Amino acid sequence: MSCTSRKIDHLRLHIPRFDCIPGCHDCCGPVTASSEEMSRLPHKSDAEHAAALDELNCVHLGPQGCEVYDQRPLICRLFGTTPRLPCPHGRGPDEPVDPQVEQQVHRLIATTRQVLV
Numbered sequence: 850m851s852c853t854s855r856k857i858d859h860l861r862l863h864i865p866r867f868d869c870i871p872g873c874h875d876c877c878g879p880v881t882a883s884s885e886e887m888s889r890l891p892h893k894s895d896a897e898h899a900a901a902l903d904e905l906n907c908v909h910l911g912p913q914g915c916e917v918y919d920q921r922p923l924i925c926r927l928f929g930t931t932p933r934l935p936c937p938h939g940r941g942p943d944e945p946v947d948p949q950v951e952q953q954v955h956r957l958i959a960t961t962r963q964v965l966v
């Protein structure tokens with residue numbers, strides 16, 4: 850397992866979870882991820898990517914919400930857990946993410962090659 854993969858697993862564990870409004874996906878859209886995170890996601894064709902992008906959607910958003918929830922990228926996990934990425938519906942964990950963890954997520958994003966999910 851690469852160093853980046855270990856960091857991703859560590860950060861995943863330390864971003865608090867919370868219950869979203871059932872069926873809501875208002876914060877989903879085109880997002881980027883590192884190649885390590887991409888390797889954990891199912892392959893999508895160029896046509897599927899183009900169709901999703903045309904509608905400013907994420908290619909993994911299905912009729913029932915995120916279809917890759919267990920493997921969703923760090924930026925999706927961070928959303929709603931910090932005042933800097935607030936849920937528009939006021940949802941979030943009891944305790945926001947530790948600012949150091951948030952910083953580590955942004956550092957990982959800034960120091961890895963990011964591609965459109």
Ligand code: SF4
Binds near residue numbers: 869874876936937938
């Ligand atoms: S974080 Fe908020 S906007 Fe995003 S899916 Fe959950 S409830 Fe909806």
Ligand code: SF4
Binds near residue numbers: 909911918921
């Ligand atoms: S990976 Fe899932 S949670 Fe993230 S933007 Fe796409 S559909 Fe939404």
